[in-house]
Amino acid sequence: MDADALAELAKNRGLKLKRSRVRSPEKPGFGMFGLTDAAGEPVFGIRGKRALRASGEELESYLRGLEQDDWRKSLREAGASVSSGKRKKVREPVAAEIAAPEATPVANLKQPPPPALREAKGKDAEQLAELYALLGHAIAPELVRKNVKALARSGEPVLVIAQGDTVLGTCAYHATPMPHRDPPVGRITVLVLTEEARGKGFGRQLVAEAERRLGKLGCGMVEVTSNDRLREAHAFYRHLGYERTSMRFAKPLGGG
Template sequence: MRRATTKDIPQIVRMLADDPLGSTREVVSDPVDAGYLAAFQAIARDPNQYLAVAEVAGRVVGTLQLTFLPGLSHRGAWRAQIEAVRVDTPARGTGLGRQMIAWAQHEARQRGCRMVQLTSSASRKDAHRFYEGLGFEQSHAGFKLVL
């Protein structure tokens, strides 16, 4: 696992687009859409953001974003939010996803976080089984409002 660079953006976007939900909202283009570049720059400047890629034999095969969140609840505990977890299709089933989540948990502990949380679309039943198998518990109902 390493911090993503601008050179990784095309492969990250391809992985984000490689599922039924992502295929309807992501734009795989050359050159990379300016919105992705602006978002990457904002993430890279923010010390509480870590856009990570998993690299095997020089090839990016996984990604996730780790966000460190301060809060007053739980006596001022920091928490880490894991988002946009993707493993490239050929690398699925190899244990890479488990390794990526373990890495994220380690990073969260290193930053003093007292919990790790994530969200997953209600339609991603396989992902839910994966996270539950790693010890995550479904604890909240999520809501969103598209602006």
């Protein structure tokens, strides 16, 4: 979610979005946000009076949480009953009972499994190709399936966060021995989530698992590259402790 969308979401909650004025990616506070109330008092993501400390993902998660709280409050109010004497305790109705009393009880509906982190499978190829397209990388599902199998055989399987058969996000990593460095250097080669899955901590889980596996492969450092236009991604990595250390240059090879 971009800054304008965050500002609108905050406004709907009666809050004001504060954006970092730091323009240089190398300086602390770049890409950070905070929230204040109508009187200008800090509410979230602000240390002291001025320092902004919340990433876009964290801010969106916080605001979504406020929406959930209001939804639960509405349910409680819909189920409240007050008599002329003692207040009667009433069971809190579920959403399905409020919207459609004749509907099938929620208890009888099959609930989706919770999102879980696992290694990618060949059947995930089509969804993975759609996720890579969000980063501007167009690739056929058949090639993704081939690459997933090859990486699994090499001991560096692609990671996914999935809810049942639905892939919500993915991360890949690689350990590279260097002639001028010891130990090997690890690299996160791709990290992407669906729009709906962002701001829920899934990216943090994927990065943590990739770092754990790279550590087991003997890496002493982890690198990640990110397109210049993905400013929110840069703030996300900085929040996880990554620092900008170099510039990346690339050149396509003929026939490749």
